[in-house]
Amino acid sequence: MISSILLAAQPTVPYSGAGWSLAQPVIIIGACLLCLLIIPRVVWYPHVGPKMPLPFPSVFNNPSVGTFLAAMAAGHLIGVGAYLGLTNIRYLAS
Structure with a gap:
């Protein structure tokens, strides 16, 4: 027997990310640039192998591929x- 309280409960579903907005690429590009500035400075051997032809090699620490x-x-x-x-916390409108 199913309780009537269980039938009245409405499940909350988190955002599935099915839509597209301009905030998606902006946040991902910003995170990639931040990681590109930080990670070549903390990797043990960042210059082993062929170099990436990036602009401003001194800013990006001239990383390898x-x-x-x-x-x-x-x-x-x-x-x-x-x-x-x-x-998910509804800071960005989807």
């Missing part, structure tokens, strides 16, 4: 997490 890919992967993970977190 592997360091660049690691920074972009971390930036995407942080950016997606930040966007989903901000939309």
Whole structure:
């Protein structure tokens, strides 16, 4: 037998991220740039291998291809997490 209180409860569903807005790429690009500024300075061997032809090599610490890919992967993970977190707390309108 199902209780009537269980039928009256309405489940809350978090934001699924199905829509698209301009805030998504802005947050992810910002997170990627932040990671590109930080990660080449904390990786043990950031200059091993072929270098990325980035503008302003002194700003980005002239990273190798592997360091660049690691920074972009971390930036995407942080950016997606930040966007989903901000939309889940209803800070960003979807």
